[in-house]
Amino acid sequence: xxxxxxxxxxxxxxxxxxxxxxxxxxxxxxxxxxxxxxxxxxxxxxxxxxxxxxxxxxxxxxxxxxxxxxxxxxxxxxxxxxxxxxxxxxxxxxxxxxxxxxxxxxxxxxxxxxxxxxxxxxxxxxxxxxxxxxxxxxxxxxxxxxxxxxxxxxxxxxxxxxxxxxxxx
Amino acid sequence: xxxxxxxxxxxxxxxxxxxxxxxxxxxxxxxxxxxxxxxxxxxxxxxxxxxxxxxxxxxxxxxxxxxxxxxxxxxxxxxxxxxxxxxxxxxxxxxxxxxxxxxxxxxxxxxxxxxxxxxxxxxxxxxxxxxxxxxxxxxxxxxxxxxxxxxxxxxxxxxxxxxxxxxxxxxxxxxxxxxxxxxxxxxxxxxxxxxxxxxxxxxxxxxxxxxxxxxxxxxxxxxxxxxxxxxxxxxxxxxxxxxxxxxxxxxxxxxxxxxxxxxxxxxxxxxxxxxxxxxxxxxxxxxxxxxxxxxxxxxxxxxxxxxxxxxxxxxxxxxxxxxxxxxxxxxxxxxxxxxxxxxxxxxxxxxxxxxxxxxxxxxxxxxxxxxxxxxxxxxxxxxxxxxxxx
Ligand SMILES: [Zn+2]
Numbered sequence: 069x070x071x072x073x074x075x076x077x078x079x080x081x082x083x084x085x086x087x088x089x090x091x092x093x094x095x096x097x098x099x100x101x102x103x104x105x106x107x108x109x110x111x112x113x114x115x116x117x118x119x120x121x122x123x124x125x126x127x128x129x130x131x132x133x134x135x136x137x138x139x140x141x142x143x144x145x146x147x148x149x150x151x152x153x154x155x156x157x158x159x160x161x162x163x164x165x166x167x168x169x170x171x172x173x174x175x176x177x178x179x180x181x182x183x184x185x186x187x188x189x190x191x192x193x194x195x196x197x198x199x200x201x202x203x204x205x206x207x208x209x210x211x212x213x214x215x216x217x218x219x220x221x222x223x224x225x226x227x228x229x230x231x232x233x234x235x236x237x
Numbered sequence: 238x239x240x241x242x243x244x245x246x247x248x249x250x251x252x253x254x255x256x257x258x259x260x261x262x263x264x265x266x267x268x269x270x271x272x273x274x275x276x277x278x279x280x281x282x283x284x285x286x287x288x289x290x291x292x293x294x295x296x297x298x299x300x301x302x303x304x305x306x307x308x309x310x311x312x313x314x315x316x317x318x319x320x321x322x323x324x325x326x327x328x329x330x331x332x333x334x335x336x337x338x339x340x341x342x343x344x345x346x347x348x349x350x351x352x353x354x355x356x357x358x359x360x361x362x363x364x365x366x367x368x369x370x371x372x373x374x375x376x377x378x379x380x381x382x383x384x385x386x387x388x389x390x391x392x393x394x395x396x397x398x399x400x401x402x403x404x405x406x407x408x409x410x411x412x413x414x415x416x417x418x419x420x421x422x423x424x425x426x427x428x429x430x431x432x433x434x435x436x437x438x439x440x441x442x443x444x445x446x447x448x449x450x451x452x453x454x455x456x457x458x459x460x461x462x463x464x465x466x467x468x469x470x471x472x473x474x475x476x477x478x479x480x481x482x483x484x485x486x487x488x489x490x491x492x493x494x495x496x497x498x499x500x501x502x503x504x505x506x507x508x509x510x511x512x513x514x515x516x517x518x519x520x521x522x523x524x525x526x527x528x529x530x531x532x533x534x535x536x537x538x539x540x541x542x543x544x545x546x547x548x549x550x551x552x553x554x555x556x557x558x559x560x561x562x563x564x565x566x567x568x569x570x571x572x573x574x575x576x577x578x579x580x581x582x583x584x585x586x587x588x589x590x591x592x593x594x595x596x597x598x599x600x601x602x603x604x605x606x607x608x609x610x611x612x613x614x615x616x617x618x619x620x621x622x623x624x625x626x627x
Binding site: 071072073076077078079080081082083085086091095096098102104106110113114134136138142161162163164165166167168169170171172178179181182183192193194195196197198204209226227228 | 250251252253254255256257258259264267271297357358359361362365368369370371372373375376377378379380381382385386387389390393417418420435436437438439440441451452483485487488489490491593594595598
């Protein structure tokens, strides 16, 4: 069929068609605000972050300790059995060196997001966070990193109570 | 299973462009009308409509399915919209398939539309909300992060270099030069061009990615008895599969897409395929990023783990190779209007199996092909297997 068709519909426009107002268009800015409930498991997780601790949960049946915590084991589909305090250090499972913001504006200093496997949890149990105090060129998968906490008085019970993770010797 | 045989009997698509002047509804209409015209049907012949489109937030129209329904030909008809992120473009025809296979409807029109350019300053702003609002979004994530993290894990696991992966982008963009609807076809692109493109989020560079695109694609599905009246070249849906992994994505090993394997196994079993590497002749895996084509070929069991880059380097996946992959040009070459891009892959297999893909036609008269899509929080796999004869 494509071999027979010569013309396909669809009219492409350029950025300049908009900036020079060559085409008709309309604009709208959303103003949606949300207030989320953290829930039972993440609520406790955040409360512990405020105290400078990382907490996970353990399932006796599959013997996994997972983080971030949840009240049910998605494998066994039964309640988790206990809360477990984890270490505030871990290993870089993977990372990126990101030079652009969400709106594709360029950053002066790159951000280094990473999945960090938290010590004390089962193998492979990572959380998303940022790396800091490190030369981007020196970051390696498998690198040991430790949480850098906000001063206790400034913590609010948020993932950002950990400023970033930095390499440890 | 007591299911009826279902055929694809027609297909249509719009050009994939960076900013379409047409509205989403207009794009949906153009693709749907072309698909009907291609098999000489009218809207009166259509019993039900299945529509796929990605986040409502792209268009800031809540209940976007209903908004698009007129353009998709759903006026006063049974209508259903599906959405599993990037997996939507292959999930929507699966939904159309079970509408017909179940015996409920004889003809189902499947339409996928995406207009990403409406969202300013960048559709990432809408897509960012896939991250967990409490544990991840306060870190100021960028949508590229998850792909970069996954790609880096994949490269590390198998000791791959960027040049091993850039070959995919080169292959697909070159293939797309032969596609009349392609946004990003480039017959002369080289590996160096990809390696020298701007670093966005290492290891992801500008030419590793398919950018924001607008477009629509439609296919017509028909039950066996009807299909044989409509066309003497029906393309049968031999198998379908879909699977969803956990949203605790940081708890998974990102080097391998297990959910794609689950979806593929479901589809192979339904299609009676035991040796996919011998029995699948043309493949359209989802390639919004170049490493994803490799990742997905492995998840589809069409390459051993870590071996897909070697197949690419050796030309096995070239249009003239033993296992042509993305002869259309894929998302990297044709463009990535999310849901429409997935259905474009189904349409491409349809055209390839009918020998109607023009300059893109793979040699050797393929009789079985596979299309696959992927999405949500890197967690969904959708697979469809098409075949002629039998
Ligand atoms: Zn368990």
